[in-house]
Amino acid sequence: MSIKLTQSQVMLHQMVTDFADKEVKPLDMLIDKQRDFPKKLWDDLVNTGFLGLVLPEEYGGAGFDTIASSQTIYDLASRNASVAFTLEGHYKTVDQVLKYATPALKETYLPQANHRIFGFASTEPQGGSNVMGHTAKAVKEGNKWILNGNKTMITNGGLAQVYCVLLKTAPMELSCFLVDEDMNGFKHGKREEFIGMNGTPVGEIFLEDVVVSEEHLLGKIGQGVEIGDNAHYDARILMGAIAAGITQHALTIAVDYAKKREAIDTPIIQLHSIQTKITEIAIAKENTQLLYQEAAKLKEAGKSYAKVATMAKSYGSRAAVTAADHALQVLGAYGYSKEYPVEHLIRDARALQLAEGSLEKMMIEIAKEVVNEGEE
Template identity: 45%
Template sequence: MKIIEEKYLADVAEFAKKNIAPFDLQIDRAAKLPNGLFQKLVDFDLLKVRIPKEYGGLGFSAMTSGKIVNIIAKANASVGVMLEGHYKSCDQIAKYGTEAAKKKYFPWGMQAILGFSNTEPESGSNPSKHQSYAVKKGDKWIISGDKVMITNGTLAQVYSVNVKTGPNEYSVFIVDKGMPGFSFGYVERFIGLRGIPCGEVVMDHIEVGEENLLGQVGQGLEIANNAHDDARYLMGAVLTGIQEHALDIAKNYVAKRYSGDSLLKDMQVTHYKLTKMATNQELTRLVYQEAARRKDAGEPYMEDSAMAKCFGSQAAVETGDLLLQI
């Protein structure tokens, strides 16, 4: 298995170099993927990575999944985040989904993106003030509410939504964009990461069966927290890729550009900047990979995941600024 995963990683690096990296700036400027790229990602099995083998997926480890996101994000950060959002959503269905939901939605998830929706306009990611809800009517659940800032929101076909099922009770249901009462709303306008949407999901009396419940009624907070843990180590992988990309640009530039009679690469002030960038990048990698190792080993990984996203975000901003100064 390890050999298969390592071979796949090498192939992903080639794939990204050929199919994604050349379009990096184009993706950001056009705020969309080039025609045909999404289908190439599907054909290359990148959507299958976190889907268990028994449902037709690749069932790769968290470590390999993180490395894949890292490689792709180095070529283009938006595509890396698209996979991050998809992988974290596959993980919640794999861990908490009913057999019927896995059989229905994993085949979709091999061809189309899945999303996870917790955030709301007035309460952010704090569910105690959430307003969306589900009520039981016979053997059906009726879901209404509004979720915002959802990674892949408007691109994804299927969304797990964390809603209230009682005054202090939260539950997660799977809804899909073909269901009556489902619509999309506002799409965020970001400074960067513009290649994929981060958008609003509106639910107006969507009706689902019990098989679309993830876990048990009342398990919503646990599942939302778990989705955050998965998102955060994968964001550490995205942030490592962003910093690798920045360091490559910087190294190429300083090798060719003179200041006075010296190449920038021969000046001590440049060494300081490159060293800081390399250290930031390596520390982000170490912490996201420690979170992934812990997840694979069945150990708690919440803290390392949070550190990967928190440290990685600050490090990537500093690394980007150092690149700009160079």
Template identity: 45%
Template sequence: MDFKFTSEQNILRKMIRRFAEQEIAPRFAQIEKEGYLQDITDRMAELGIVGIAVPEAYGGSGYDFVTQTMVIHELAKVNPGVAFTLEAHWKAVDQVVTYGSEELKERWLFRANSELFTFGQTEPASGSDPSTQQTTAKRVDDGWLLNGNKAFLTNGVLAASVYLVLAITSPEKDVENSRTVFILDNQNPGFENGRVEDFIGMRGCPVGDFYLSDALVPDVDRLGEIDQGMEIGHEAHHTARFLMGALAAGIQDQALKLAVDYVLERELFGQPMAHLDGVKFRISDIATGAEATKLIMYHAAWLKDQGLHQKSETTMAKLFGSDYALKAANHAMQLFGAYGYSREYPVEHLWRDAKALQYAEGAYEKLQIDIANVALFERKGESYL
């Protein structure tokens, strides 16, 4: 396995880093106050960043999953919220690429180069338990009528214009074989935006809900086969989770840089804080967690690029990464002392951003169960390393 980026990846990496540092970082305070900024997405579309996951045949760059992970990581080093918008977008795009008919791809993927997509699975009373979902799709002569309410959508309301929707199509069947995914946009007459959540972290990424009231969707905009929706939903989560690992790694890298810079300058007991063993313990923990997260997330992305089994590895990237991102933020805040608890210093937002990773794309405890189930009942100890 080659751990070096290609020359093309390094060129892209430098471009992303320059864009993030020059055009996103100076607007940190504005993003924290106002939230999602559409002009940043427009600029990313102009630079070709939004379409990185879109195949070349549909106007995009067609980059692989390792490259997508690299881009999310670079953006997250500067602003995890902005990076989060692309994670949700690319997760949805990947499902269209994987499961869409040629006609469906022609209808929607060209838009994915300049508009953000999202995937509506969660409902107000349905998070980790899909059996309580209530959104339905009823077959009619012109296609399907969708009714229901989706909640906590990353990119919802303010950012996304194209929505993948998981709906019940065969209520008489079990959960895993009764749902189907459809695609529609926010101009559909049956589509209505709901509220935007006022979350404490990831301020650069909007989260909201929407309502469907007899939203008519033609059958050509059905993604995959009828009742294949849960398979698509599971695959979307697996795609998202190594990208979530990249978000976590970016937060950890931010925490490490801020903490190192601070303890090298700050004096305590007549010497720089960096000379104190207790400080070194925290720095060591941040650095080790960041490096381990990168190894797990890139390995998971590489496995997906190779078409190999990566269900457990991608979940590990999200689980481990979110855990250590929160630890890294906490360590950095503690090293800053009371300053770390102040909004005047760029540390406390890392904790707020990191906490979001323990909810999005699967609750922390649910992921623990998923990993254990694979180890106990599926993989039986086999490894690709």
């Protein structure tokens, strides 16, 4: 660990690793096969307070910062990435409600974030990257907003009960609204048949003449792009932590296996070619960890963290896929088998190159920042 944790963060880290070893690790393969979390694990996550981790104490949460939440996400992801991915979707959405909602909306909804899941809905069937091409809209009638449209590929879609939704309020203007599944006209749609992160449902929602008060607008009219970007940057720190967690998971499996498996009368861990793969995985884990921890530190120091957070996800998402592939090779044919957990690490890691901004879009964003810095 390259970051200095406070005493309460150390205690949290201890609690989370104990929980993850006891309650999450043994279920890793089952979660992938069943495409769901067992009910008991879900109840345990809620009852242990994982949902309220980043909520201030005044809303019934534990009040931890991003350094602690990213550490927690890493600790969980190194046992099962999907559990961490579900919490990441929740935390980044709660962060936007905290930052942009009116005091009255916070009073109503933030205490609920301790037991109800939140999700952030931007993507539409016709595309995710081009947000100005979206068609779902909000129209003002008197002091109410009428919401209509379809959002898809939402992390926790179907599981979440509260959504922050980006909607057009003018042809070239996006605004963000808080929507509750209990509202008239709200419907959950199908779950995507994705290849990885199988415990986390990713699905669609429909809004058909959903009526909300002005209170449900987050920030100001036209602030949707800013809120969406902010959600991306917050999420990318946690995605970096998931990538590092998957890479650590690959390392653990590869080292354990290589110590036991024999070839030419010696454990394969003695072979230079195997040691090289294990070294590559270990370096990738450290690099990813340094990046997301740096981004978390910058965020908590009130400094600009978008570039480093984007680097954490961009680098980490590719490094995790490569690391899982190295681990597969260390396990030989068993690595290619569904009887061993390595293959699902590749499928899980692959999601990180799409969710919260595609790899291509992130590369463009990083390049812009770097070029601008060069001009200063």
